[in-house]
Amino acid sequence: MKYLLTSNGITNAxxxxxxxxxxxxxxxxxxxxxxxxxxxxxxxxPDMVRGVTDGTVGGPLSRIGWRSLGVLELTALPTVRRDQWEAAVRGVDALLVWGGDVLYLVHWMRESGLADLLPELHDTVYLGVSAGSITVTPHNCDAAFDLRFVPDGSDMGRDAERALGLVGFALYPHLGHPDMEDASLERIAEWAADIPAPVYAIDDDTALAVVDGEVEVISEGTWERLEPRP
Incomplete structure:
Protein backbone atom coordinates (compact mmCIF):
# COMPACT_ATOMS: atom_id res chain seq x y z
CA MET A 1 0.00 0.00 0.00
CA LYS A 2 1.07 3.59 -0.60
CA TYR A 3 0.62 5.95 2.36
CA LEU A 4 0.12 9.70 2.31
CA LEU A 5 0.01 10.70 5.97
CA THR A 6 -1.20 14.22 6.65
CA SER A 7 -2.01 16.35 9.65
CA ASN A 8 -5.07 18.08 8.18
CA GLY A 9 -5.75 16.76 4.70
CA ILE A 10 -4.82 18.19 1.31
CA THR A 11 -3.97 21.67 2.56
CA ASN A 12 -1.63 22.92 -0.18
CA ALA A 13 -0.54 22.41 -3.78
CA PRO A 46 -22.36 12.70 14.91
CA ASP A 47 -21.82 16.28 13.74
CA MET A 48 -18.17 15.56 12.98
CA VAL A 49 -19.06 12.55 10.83
CA ARG A 50 -21.59 14.63 8.89
CA GLY A 51 -19.11 17.47 8.51
CA VAL A 52 -16.16 15.41 7.31
CA THR A 53 -18.44 13.66 4.83
CA ASP A 54 -19.74 16.88 3.30
CA GLY A 55 -16.42 18.70 3.62
CA THR A 56 -17.45 21.32 6.18
CA VAL A 57 -15.31 19.98 9.06
CA GLY A 58 -11.51 19.74 9.02
CA GLY A 59 -9.12 20.34 6.19
CA PRO A 60 -9.70 19.58 2.49
CA LEU A 61 -10.40 15.89 1.99
CA SER A 62 -13.80 14.88 0.63
CA ARG A 63 -14.32 17.96 -1.54
CA ILE A 64 -11.13 17.97 -3.57
CA GLY A 65 -12.69 16.80 -6.83
CA TRP A 66 -12.89 13.00 -6.61
CA ARG A 67 -14.61 11.28 -9.54
CA SER A 68 -16.62 9.32 -7.01
CA LEU A 69 -16.65 9.15 -3.21
CA GLY A 70 -18.31 6.63 -0.94
CA VAL A 71 -18.34 6.11 2.84
CA LEU A 72 -16.83 3.04 4.53
CA GLU A 73 -18.05 2.75 8.13
CA LEU A 74 -15.79 0.28 9.94
CA THR A 75 -18.20 -0.47 12.78
CA ALA A 76 -20.70 -1.83 10.24
CA LEU A 77 -18.33 -4.21 8.46
CA PRO A 78 -18.61 -7.16 10.89
CA THR A 79 -22.35 -7.32 10.05
CA VAL A 80 -21.77 -7.25 6.28
CA ARG A 81 -20.64 -10.08 4.00
CA ARG A 82 -16.89 -9.70 3.67
CA ASP A 83 -16.90 -10.32 -0.07
CA GLN A 84 -19.19 -7.31 -0.47
CA TRP A 85 -17.20 -4.73 1.44
CA GLU A 86 -13.83 -6.12 0.39
CA ALA A 87 -14.78 -5.77 -3.26
CA ALA A 88 -15.69 -2.14 -2.62
CA VAL A 89 -12.35 -1.48 -0.92
CA ARG A 90 -10.33 -3.22 -3.63
CA GLY A 91 -12.23 -1.32 -6.31
CA VAL A 92 -11.20 2.22 -5.34
CA ASP A 93 -8.01 4.19 -5.85
CA ALA A 94 -7.81 5.66 -2.34
CA LEU A 95 -8.96 5.18 1.24
CA LEU A 96 -9.45 8.49 3.07
CA VAL A 97 -9.07 7.74 6.77
CA TRP A 98 -10.11 10.73 8.82
CA GLY A 99 -9.03 11.55 12.36
CA GLY A 100 -10.56 11.53 15.81
CA ASP A 101 -9.77 8.81 18.34
CA VAL A 102 -6.70 6.73 17.41
CA LEU A 103 -7.47 3.98 19.92
CA TYR A 104 -11.03 3.56 18.63
CA LEU A 105 -9.89 3.64 15.01
CA VAL A 106 -7.17 1.03 15.60
CA HIS A 107 -9.70 -1.19 17.40
CA TRP A 108 -12.19 -1.10 14.53
CA MET A 109 -9.49 -1.46 11.87
CA ARG A 110 -8.69 -4.78 13.52
CA GLU A 111 -12.24 -5.86 14.38
CA SER A 112 -13.51 -5.13 10.89
CA GLY A 113 -10.70 -7.03 9.18
CA LEU A 114 -9.53 -3.98 7.24
CA ALA A 115 -6.16 -3.92 9.04
CA ASP A 116 -5.33 -7.36 7.65
CA LEU A 117 -6.38 -6.34 4.15
CA LEU A 118 -4.37 -3.11 3.91
CA PRO A 119 -0.96 -4.71 3.17
CA GLU A 120 -2.52 -6.52 0.18
CA LEU A 121 -3.65 -3.27 -1.48
CA HIS A 122 -0.41 -2.58 -3.31
CA ASP A 123 -1.76 0.06 -5.70
CA THR A 124 -4.19 1.80 -3.33
CA VAL A 125 -3.34 5.10 -1.64
CA TYR A 126 -4.05 5.31 2.09
CA LEU A 127 -4.66 9.00 2.75
CA GLY A 128 -4.60 9.56 6.50
CA VAL A 129 -5.63 12.67 8.40
CA SER A 130 -4.36 13.22 11.97
CA ALA A 131 -5.52 10.13 13.93
CA GLY A 132 -6.01 8.38 10.60
CA SER A 133 -2.30 8.88 9.97
CA ILE A 134 -1.19 7.88 13.48
CA THR A 135 -3.19 4.65 13.17
CA VAL A 136 -0.79 3.03 10.68
CA THR A 137 2.32 3.85 12.77
CA PRO A 138 3.60 1.63 15.61
CA HIS A 139 2.88 4.09 18.46
CA ASN A 140 -0.18 6.07 19.55
CA CYS A 141 0.85 9.52 20.74
CA ASP A 142 -2.78 10.22 21.77
CA ALA A 143 -3.16 7.23 24.09
CA ALA A 144 -3.71 9.18 27.32
CA PHE A 145 -6.38 11.33 25.65
CA ASP A 146 -8.09 8.40 23.94
CA LEU A 147 -8.39 6.39 27.15
CA ARG A 148 -10.87 8.96 28.47
CA PHE A 149 -13.42 7.78 25.89
CA VAL A 150 -13.22 4.02 26.49
CA PRO A 151 -16.63 2.69 27.66
CA ASP A 152 -16.87 1.36 31.21
CA GLY A 153 -16.10 -2.35 31.35
CA SER A 154 -14.49 -2.44 27.90
CA ASP A 155 -11.02 -3.88 27.34
CA MET A 156 -10.51 -1.59 24.35
CA GLY A 157 -7.89 0.37 26.30
CA ARG A 158 -5.50 -2.58 26.47
CA ASP A 159 -2.19 -1.69 24.78
CA ALA A 160 -3.53 1.80 24.07
CA GLU A 161 -0.02 3.03 23.25
CA ARG A 162 0.24 0.66 20.31
CA ALA A 163 -1.11 1.25 16.79
CA LEU A 164 -1.02 -0.95 13.67
CA GLY A 165 2.69 -0.63 12.87
CA LEU A 166 2.32 -0.70 9.08
CA VAL A 167 5.09 1.90 8.69
CA GLY A 168 8.40 2.02 10.52
CA PHE A 169 8.19 5.42 12.21
CA ALA A 170 5.99 7.27 14.67
CA LEU A 171 4.06 10.42 13.84
CA TYR A 172 2.87 13.43 15.79
CA PRO A 173 0.54 15.75 13.82
CA HIS A 174 -0.48 19.40 14.24
CA LEU A 175 3.01 20.59 15.19
CA GLY A 176 2.80 24.13 16.60
CA HIS A 177 -0.99 24.34 16.40
CA PRO A 178 -2.00 27.32 18.60
CA ASP A 179 -5.04 25.53 20.05
CA MET A 180 -3.17 22.35 21.03
CA GLU A 181 -0.84 22.74 24.00
CA ASP A 182 0.59 19.25 23.55
CA ALA A 183 1.66 20.06 19.98
CA SER A 184 4.68 22.21 20.84
CA LEU A 185 8.01 20.77 19.67
CA GLU A 186 9.19 20.63 23.29
CA ARG A 187 6.22 18.50 24.40
CA ILE A 188 6.51 16.27 21.34
CA ALA A 189 10.23 15.75 22.04
CA GLU A 190 9.39 14.66 25.59
CA TRP A 191 7.06 12.00 24.23
CA ALA A 192 9.47 10.99 21.47
CA ALA A 193 12.28 10.39 23.97
CA ASP A 194 10.65 7.10 25.01
CA ILE A 195 9.81 5.89 21.48
CA PRO A 196 12.21 3.31 19.96
CA ALA A 197 11.65 4.58 16.42
CA PRO A 198 12.11 7.83 14.51
CA VAL A 199 9.32 10.33 15.20
CA TYR A 200 8.13 12.81 12.59
CA ALA A 201 6.46 15.90 13.99
CA ILE A 202 4.49 17.57 11.19
CA ASP A 203 2.35 20.67 10.95
CA ASP A 204 -0.87 21.06 8.97
CA ASP A 205 1.04 21.98 5.79
CA THR A 206 3.22 18.87 5.82
CA ALA A 207 2.67 15.26 4.77
CA LEU A 208 4.72 12.05 4.63
CA ALA A 209 4.58 10.01 1.43
CA VAL A 210 5.58 6.37 1.96
CA VAL A 211 6.06 4.09 -1.04
CA ASP A 212 7.85 0.72 -0.74
CA GLY A 213 9.03 1.75 2.71
CA GLU A 214 10.74 4.92 1.50
CA VAL A 215 9.67 8.11 3.26
CA GLU A 216 9.44 11.47 1.48
CA VAL A 217 8.56 14.64 3.36
CA ILE A 218 6.16 16.89 1.44
CA SER A 219 6.02 20.30 3.08
CA GLU A 220 5.12 23.93 2.66
CA GLY A 221 5.29 24.31 6.43
CA THR A 222 7.30 23.04 9.40
CA TRP A 223 8.41 19.57 10.43
CA GLU A 224 11.05 17.81 12.50
CA ARG A 225 12.43 14.29 12.57
CA LEU A 226 13.34 13.18 16.08
CA GLU A 227 15.71 10.22 16.33
CA PRO A 228 15.36 7.47 18.93
CA ARG A 229 17.77 7.34 21.83
CA PRO A 230 20.86 5.16 21.27
Missing amino acids: SIRAALERMLGKPIAESTALLVPTGAHPFPEG
Whole structure:
Protein backbone atom coordinates (compact mmCIF):
# COMPACT_ATOMS: atom_id res chain seq x y z
CA MET A 1 0.00 0.00 0.00
CA LYS A 2 1.07 3.59 -0.60
CA TYR A 3 0.62 5.95 2.36
CA LEU A 4 0.12 9.70 2.31
CA LEU A 5 0.01 10.70 5.97
CA THR A 6 -1.20 14.22 6.65
CA SER A 7 -2.01 16.35 9.65
CA ASN A 8 -5.07 18.08 8.18
CA GLY A 9 -5.75 16.76 4.70
CA ILE A 10 -4.82 18.19 1.31
CA THR A 11 -3.97 21.67 2.56
CA ASN A 12 -1.63 22.92 -0.18
CA ALA A 13 -0.54 22.41 -3.78
CA SER A 14 2.52 20.33 -2.87
CA ILE A 15 0.50 17.74 -0.96
CA ARG A 16 -2.11 17.66 -3.73
CA ALA A 17 0.61 17.06 -6.34
CA ALA A 18 2.07 14.26 -4.21
CA LEU A 19 -1.36 12.63 -3.99
CA GLU A 20 -1.81 12.70 -7.76
CA ARG A 21 1.69 11.23 -8.27
CA MET A 22 0.81 8.38 -5.95
CA LEU A 23 -2.57 7.84 -7.62
CA GLY A 24 -0.90 7.88 -11.02
CA LYS A 25 -3.68 10.06 -12.41
CA PRO A 26 -5.64 13.22 -11.58
CA ILE A 27 -7.93 13.28 -8.56
CA ALA A 28 -10.77 14.03 -10.97
CA GLU A 29 -10.27 10.57 -12.51
CA SER A 30 -9.90 8.76 -9.17
CA THR A 31 -12.32 7.00 -6.82
CA ALA A 32 -12.20 6.93 -3.04
CA LEU A 33 -13.87 5.66 0.13
CA LEU A 34 -14.02 7.88 3.20
CA VAL A 35 -13.58 6.32 6.67
CA PRO A 36 -15.08 8.65 9.34
CA THR A 37 -15.10 6.04 12.14
CA GLY A 38 -12.59 7.75 14.44
CA ALA A 39 -15.03 10.57 15.23
CA HIS A 40 -17.66 8.39 16.94
CA PRO A 41 -16.31 8.38 20.54
CA PHE A 42 -16.58 12.14 20.95
CA PRO A 43 -19.72 13.94 22.19
CA GLU A 44 -19.77 15.91 18.95
CA GLY A 45 -19.11 12.75 16.92
CA PRO A 46 -22.36 12.70 14.91
CA ASP A 47 -21.82 16.28 13.74
CA MET A 48 -18.17 15.56 12.98
CA VAL A 49 -19.06 12.55 10.83
CA ARG A 50 -21.59 14.63 8.89
CA GLY A 51 -19.11 17.47 8.51
CA VAL A 52 -16.16 15.41 7.31
CA THR A 53 -18.44 13.66 4.83
CA ASP A 54 -19.74 16.88 3.30
CA GLY A 55 -16.42 18.70 3.62
CA THR A 56 -17.45 21.32 6.18
CA VAL A 57 -15.31 19.98 9.06
CA GLY A 58 -11.51 19.74 9.02
CA GLY A 59 -9.12 20.34 6.19
CA PRO A 60 -9.70 19.58 2.49
CA LEU A 61 -10.40 15.89 1.99
CA SER A 62 -13.80 14.88 0.63
CA ARG A 63 -14.32 17.96 -1.54
CA ILE A 64 -11.13 17.97 -3.57
CA GLY A 65 -12.69 16.80 -6.83
CA TRP A 66 -12.89 13.00 -6.61
CA ARG A 67 -14.61 11.28 -9.54
CA SER A 68 -16.62 9.32 -7.01
CA LEU A 69 -16.65 9.15 -3.21
CA GLY A 70 -18.31 6.63 -0.94
CA VAL A 71 -18.34 6.11 2.84
CA LEU A 72 -16.83 3.04 4.53
CA GLU A 73 -18.05 2.75 8.13
CA LEU A 74 -15.79 0.28 9.94
CA THR A 75 -18.20 -0.47 12.78
CA ALA A 76 -20.70 -1.83 10.24
CA LEU A 77 -18.33 -4.21 8.46
CA PRO A 78 -18.61 -7.16 10.89
CA THR A 79 -22.35 -7.32 10.05
CA VAL A 80 -21.77 -7.25 6.28
CA ARG A 81 -20.64 -10.08 4.00
CA ARG A 82 -16.89 -9.70 3.67
CA ASP A 83 -16.90 -10.32 -0.07
CA GLN A 84 -19.19 -7.31 -0.47
CA TRP A 85 -17.20 -4.73 1.44
CA GLU A 86 -13.83 -6.12 0.39
CA ALA A 87 -14.78 -5.77 -3.26
CA ALA A 88 -15.69 -2.14 -2.62
CA VAL A 89 -12.35 -1.48 -0.92
CA ARG A 90 -10.33 -3.22 -3.63
CA GLY A 91 -12.23 -1.32 -6.31
CA VAL A 92 -11.20 2.22 -5.34
CA ASP A 93 -8.01 4.19 -5.85
CA ALA A 94 -7.81 5.66 -2.34
CA LEU A 95 -8.96 5.18 1.24
CA LEU A 96 -9.45 8.49 3.07
CA VAL A 97 -9.07 7.74 6.77
CA TRP A 98 -10.11 10.73 8.82
CA GLY A 99 -9.03 11.55 12.36
CA GLY A 100 -10.56 11.53 15.81
CA ASP A 101 -9.77 8.81 18.34
CA VAL A 102 -6.70 6.73 17.41
CA LEU A 103 -7.47 3.98 19.92
CA TYR A 104 -11.03 3.56 18.63
CA LEU A 105 -9.89 3.64 15.01
CA VAL A 106 -7.17 1.03 15.60
CA HIS A 107 -9.70 -1.19 17.40
CA TRP A 108 -12.19 -1.10 14.53
CA MET A 109 -9.49 -1.46 11.87
CA ARG A 110 -8.69 -4.78 13.52
CA GLU A 111 -12.24 -5.86 14.38
CA SER A 112 -13.51 -5.13 10.89
CA GLY A 113 -10.70 -7.03 9.18
CA LEU A 114 -9.53 -3.98 7.24
CA ALA A 115 -6.16 -3.92 9.04
CA ASP A 116 -5.33 -7.36 7.65
CA LEU A 117 -6.38 -6.34 4.15
CA LEU A 118 -4.37 -3.11 3.91
CA PRO A 119 -0.96 -4.71 3.17
CA GLU A 120 -2.52 -6.52 0.18
CA LEU A 121 -3.65 -3.27 -1.48
CA HIS A 122 -0.41 -2.58 -3.31
CA ASP A 123 -1.76 0.06 -5.70
CA THR A 124 -4.19 1.80 -3.33
CA VAL A 125 -3.34 5.10 -1.64
CA TYR A 126 -4.05 5.31 2.09
CA LEU A 127 -4.66 9.00 2.75
CA GLY A 128 -4.60 9.56 6.50
CA VAL A 129 -5.63 12.67 8.40
CA SER A 130 -4.36 13.22 11.97
CA ALA A 131 -5.52 10.13 13.93
CA GLY A 132 -6.01 8.38 10.60
CA SER A 133 -2.30 8.88 9.97
CA ILE A 134 -1.19 7.88 13.48
CA THR A 135 -3.19 4.65 13.17
CA VAL A 136 -0.79 3.03 10.68
CA THR A 137 2.32 3.85 12.77
CA PRO A 138 3.60 1.63 15.61
CA HIS A 139 2.88 4.09 18.46
CA ASN A 140 -0.18 6.07 19.55
CA CYS A 141 0.85 9.52 20.74
CA ASP A 142 -2.78 10.22 21.77
CA ALA A 143 -3.16 7.23 24.09
CA ALA A 144 -3.71 9.18 27.32
CA PHE A 145 -6.38 11.33 25.65
CA ASP A 146 -8.09 8.40 23.94
CA LEU A 147 -8.39 6.39 27.15
CA ARG A 148 -10.87 8.96 28.47
CA PHE A 149 -13.42 7.78 25.89
CA VAL A 150 -13.22 4.02 26.49
CA PRO A 151 -16.63 2.69 27.66
CA ASP A 152 -16.87 1.36 31.21
CA GLY A 153 -16.10 -2.35 31.35
CA SER A 154 -14.49 -2.44 27.90
CA ASP A 155 -11.02 -3.88 27.34
CA MET A 156 -10.51 -1.59 24.35
CA GLY A 157 -7.89 0.37 26.30
CA ARG A 158 -5.50 -2.58 26.47
CA ASP A 159 -2.19 -1.69 24.78
CA ALA A 160 -3.53 1.80 24.07
CA GLU A 161 -0.02 3.03 23.25
CA ARG A 162 0.24 0.66 20.31
CA ALA A 163 -1.11 1.25 16.79
CA LEU A 164 -1.02 -0.95 13.67
CA GLY A 165 2.69 -0.63 12.87
CA LEU A 166 2.32 -0.70 9.08
CA VAL A 167 5.09 1.90 8.69
CA GLY A 168 8.40 2.02 10.52
CA PHE A 169 8.19 5.42 12.21
CA ALA A 170 5.99 7.27 14.67
CA LEU A 171 4.06 10.42 13.84
CA TYR A 172 2.87 13.43 15.79
CA PRO A 173 0.54 15.75 13.82
CA HIS A 174 -0.48 19.40 14.24
CA LEU A 175 3.01 20.59 15.19
CA GLY A 176 2.80 24.13 16.60
CA HIS A 177 -0.99 24.34 16.40
CA PRO A 178 -2.00 27.32 18.60
CA ASP A 179 -5.04 25.53 20.05
CA MET A 180 -3.17 22.35 21.03
CA GLU A 181 -0.84 22.74 24.00
CA ASP A 182 0.59 19.25 23.55
CA ALA A 183 1.66 20.06 19.98
CA SER A 184 4.68 22.21 20.84
CA LEU A 185 8.01 20.77 19.67
CA GLU A 186 9.19 20.63 23.29
CA ARG A 187 6.22 18.50 24.40
CA ILE A 188 6.51 16.27 21.34
CA ALA A 189 10.23 15.75 22.04
CA GLU A 190 9.39 14.66 25.59
CA TRP A 191 7.06 12.00 24.23
CA ALA A 192 9.47 10.99 21.47
CA ALA A 193 12.28 10.39 23.97
CA ASP A 194 10.65 7.10 25.01
CA ILE A 195 9.81 5.89 21.48
CA PRO A 196 12.21 3.31 19.96
CA ALA A 197 11.65 4.58 16.42
CA PRO A 198 12.11 7.83 14.51
CA VAL A 199 9.32 10.33 15.20
CA TYR A 200 8.13 12.81 12.59
CA ALA A 201 6.46 15.90 13.99
CA ILE A 202 4.49 17.57 11.19
CA ASP A 203 2.35 20.67 10.95
CA ASP A 204 -0.87 21.06 8.97
CA ASP A 205 1.04 21.98 5.79
CA THR A 206 3.22 18.87 5.82
CA ALA A 207 2.67 15.26 4.77
CA LEU A 208 4.72 12.05 4.63
CA ALA A 209 4.58 10.01 1.43
CA VAL A 210 5.58 6.37 1.96
CA VAL A 211 6.06 4.09 -1.04
CA ASP A 212 7.85 0.72 -0.74
CA GLY A 213 9.03 1.75 2.71
CA GLU A 214 10.74 4.92 1.50
CA VAL A 215 9.67 8.11 3.26
CA GLU A 216 9.44 11.47 1.48
CA VAL A 217 8.56 14.64 3.36
CA ILE A 218 6.16 16.89 1.44
CA SER A 219 6.02 20.30 3.08
CA GLU A 220 5.12 23.93 2.66
CA GLY A 221 5.29 24.31 6.43
CA THR A 222 7.30 23.04 9.40
CA TRP A 223 8.41 19.57 10.43
CA GLU A 224 11.05 17.81 12.50
CA ARG A 225 12.43 14.29 12.57
CA LEU A 226 13.34 13.18 16.08
CA GLU A 227 15.71 10.22 16.33
CA PRO A 228 15.36 7.47 18.93
CA ARG A 229 17.77 7.34 21.83
CA PRO A 230 20.86 5.16 21.27
